[in-house]
Amino acid sequence: MGVPAAATLIFTYGTLKQGFSNHALLQEMMASGDAAFVGAARTLQRLPLVCGPYRVPFLLNLPGRGHRVSGELYAVSPAALARMDELEGIGRGHYERLPIEIETASVEVEAYYAHRSYAEAMWLRSGEEAYNCYTEKAAKGYVKRKDRPQHLTFLDQIRLFLSDSAQPEPLLH
Template identity: 55%
Template sequence: MEMRERNEDTKPTRTLIFSYGTLKRGFANHVLMQDLISSNDAVFLGAYRTVSEFPLVCGPHGVPFLLNLPGSGRHRIRGELYSVSPRGLARIDELEGITLGHYERLPIQLLSASGVDGDCCSGGEVVEAEAYYAHQSFAEEMWQRKGKVGFGEYTETGEYVRRNARPKERSFLEETRLFVSSSPSSSSS
């Protein structure tokens, strides 16, 4: 969701973005967040966890997908919260393939994960933010393809393949559609 900066009337509206995958610190695409932070287009706000349980799975090339199927997963998803400028948001939207049908940016409710052992349920104020969910055109099929088994936090498993190292003969959306239509035993992911 958007929040108004009140320090100066000239500051633009910023959006709170929940990062649960490769944009997190220490992961493959965090270089974009570092660039946005250095240009004052993003601010790291801390570790957060979803209020509801969601499925989090890896698709083709080890790409993480948060599925907009609240209550279907068994985990409150851990990630990071950033305050992002409109210019920064446009760059993240581009990376996430919003116009290509890879992800959808939708609301999500979060709690700080700074409690004892990161227990989000020990109290605290609910934060309204936005997250990049797998596009609805394949989310349910992705959940079925993964055997309705997800995880609570994306960790580097060695499966993630950077964009420049992926096959060029198909688009990522085509790869995703092939992945969800294949049987689990016919794929290594």
């Protein structure tokens, strides 16, 4: 299957990767020709990859901290990109889609970062420790969206998580 026309390259590092809960969306888009798997990828810069509430992964736009993060690269059509933006809550302040440098890519690539309004607090809440890859072990305890409290918005869940800063979230190695 070829790369969709007018494709945007997206670096995925968490639940959109193969074997994780939101990968079904990418599979559906690949089946319809709106996305194509490009390959494994790793960030050029060190960036923090942390887990927030419900073991949801967040890439923080704090270059020089954390590790070079491993993930997957996908080429997605404009329609697929809109669906990914919706999943990632771009219009609701959950994540921001911004450029990212990938070690083998000489073209523009984007990724979904934790929104800047809480990224620094998320880094502090993690005890300033990060993952280099979101793995099954790191995802242990992940709670799917449908199983989370429905009376709270995701931003409310993030705020509650960050307000409980007495204990840093454990890093599972």
